[in-house]
Amino acid sequence: MASRKAILNWCDEILQTHTFKDYAPNGLQVEGREDTEHIVTAVTASRAAIHYAVEQQADMLLVHHGMFWKSEPLTVTGWKKERIAALLKHDINMAGYHLPLDAHPELGNNAQLAAIMGWKTEYCCGEQNLLNIGVPVEPITLAGLGKKLSETLQRKPVVIGSADKPVKRIAWCTGGAQGFFQTASDEGVDVYVTGEISEAQFHLAQETGTAFISAGHHATERYGIQALGKEIAQKFDVKVDFFDEQNPA
Numbered sequence: 617m618a619s620r621k622a623i624l625n626w627c628d629e630i631l632q633t634h635t636f637k638d639y640a641p642n643g644l645q646v647e648g649r650e651d652t653e654h655i656v657t658a659v660t661a662s663r664a665a666i667h668y669a670v671e672q673q674a675d676m677l678l679v680h681h682g683m684f685w686k687s688e689p690l691t692v693t694g695w696k697k698e699r700i701a702a703l704l705k706h707d708i709n710m711a712g713y714h715l716p717l718d719a720h721p722e723l724g725n726n727a728q729l730a731a732i733m734g735w736k737t738e739y740c741c742g743e744q745n746l747l748n749i750g751v752p753v754e755p756i757t758l759a760g761l762g763k764k765l766s767e768t769l770q771r772k773p774v775v776i777g778s779a780d781k782p783v784k785r786i787a788w789c790t791g792g793a794q795g796f797f798q799t800a801s802d803e804g805v806d807v808y809v810t811g812e813i814s815e816a817q818f819h820l821a822q823e824t825g826t827a828f829i830s831a832g833h834h835a836t837e838r839y840g841i842q843a844l845g846k847e848i849a850q851k852f853d854v855k856v857d858f859f860d861e862q863n864p865a
């Protein structure tokens with residue numbers, strides 16, 4: 617057993633939460649009981665993840681995408697009321713770490729995606745250092761990279777660019793980071809890999825010559841929260857398990 621406060625203070629410290637400007641609060645978002653024995657991790661604090669945490673009689677749901685995003689209405693109604701009501705009824709803590717968990721050099725989504733894909737990070741740049749630049753372990757074509765992403769992440773990516781293009785340098789940022797494409801292209805990489813694509817990136821890929829791969833928001837962001845969970849399980853006397861959802865987006 618460990619105290620919620622000790623676990624979350626440790627997370628704040630290791631993730632350097634205070635150094636980020638974010639769109640949602642990082643750390644505790646919905647307060648539950650103080651004593652923590654069982655933590656469920658998930659990408660998103662969805663209804664399904666909350667129900668799983670309730671079923672497992674977990675004390676904490678720890679996620680990458682919490683609630684209370686800046687763009688959302690401030691009211692607690694509808695689906696948001698349902699989620700919060702379930703957490704409060706069962707006295708389950710819900711904590712979220714967003715950008716700090718994307719950016720952490722070992723546990724972060726970007727670092728973890730690189731690790732499972734075998735990419736070597738050279739440096740980080742762009743907005744809040746969220747853009748990663750690096751190289752694949754071995755020479756690969758754009759089509760080969762698409763295939764490897766598809767097999768590793770178990771989701772078919774959208775690949776924009778010519779199939780036989782050699783990929784020597786890669787830029788990546790997990791999740792909904794299609795807006796960083798111009799910055800990635802300016803770094804002179806062969807391809808930019810992120811989680812989502814909007815209409816404009818198709819044209820930018822054609823016109824800049826930098827290839828673009830959208831590999832799935834959920835699919836690219838499954839790994840940071842699991843790495844954080846493993847670290848917590850080693851550091852504290854708690855059980856941690858990961859809830860995965862089938863999310864094609």
Ligand SMILES: [Zn+2]
Nearest residue numbers: 791792833837
């Ligand atoms: Zn995300």
